[in-house]
Amino acid sequence: MWSHRHITKITLKNLPNLWGGLLLLGYVLQGLPFPQTVKVHLAARFGPAAPSRLSGVLHIGLGLVMSLAIFVPLMGQTAGFGIMSLMIVAVGTVLGAIGVAFSKLKDRLYEELGPVKYAIVIGLLLLMTGVLGKIVLRLLFGIKYVLSFPAFNFNI
Known part of the structure; x- marks a missing residue:
């Protein structure tokens, strides 16, 4: 039987994977911190489009790794292993493509x-997405506070 508590237990059991996913997502959205000398070396050796191609490949790879970190612990012994594997690859590819788009937007x-x-703009954007993310967590998983510090009476 489905319940919010069951979903919350699944989510909290995989909390390290969720934190790892959030860290990877932050890395993907920030873009790759290649030093200028590395970019020049790559462009000289493999052509002028090499740094952006490498950035795209790494973003897609990180998206796949992040989707594996989130979905593989949830799989267990499932009947639809092939469908779940395709879903992992699809979600990872989409996350990687989103990372590539955000890195281009960030630079521009x-x-x-x-x-x-x-x-200022990025701070407001992060606050907006954080509020929307908290609403989704509350409605779907029943998670009331993301951070709770009872000693300071500070709940987020």
Whole structure:
């Protein structure tokens, strides 16, 4: 029988995987921190499009790793192993493509807005997505607080 408590137990049992997924997602959304010398070396050796191609390949790979970290512990012994495997690959590919799109958007926004306006816009964007994420966690999994510090009476 389905219940919110059952979903919450599944989610909390895999908390290290969720944290790992969030860390990888943050890395994907920030883009790759290649130093300029590495970019120049890659461009000289493999052509001018090599740094962006490597960035895309790494983003897709990180998306696949993140989807594996989230979905494999949930699989267990399932009857639809093939369907679940296809779903893992599809979600990983989509997450990687989103990472590539966000890294291009991030670079373009930084160049157009400058550092101060960029920090304000990204801060507001992160706050907005955080509120939406908290709403989703509350409605789907019954998680009321993401962070709770009772000693300081501070709940997020």
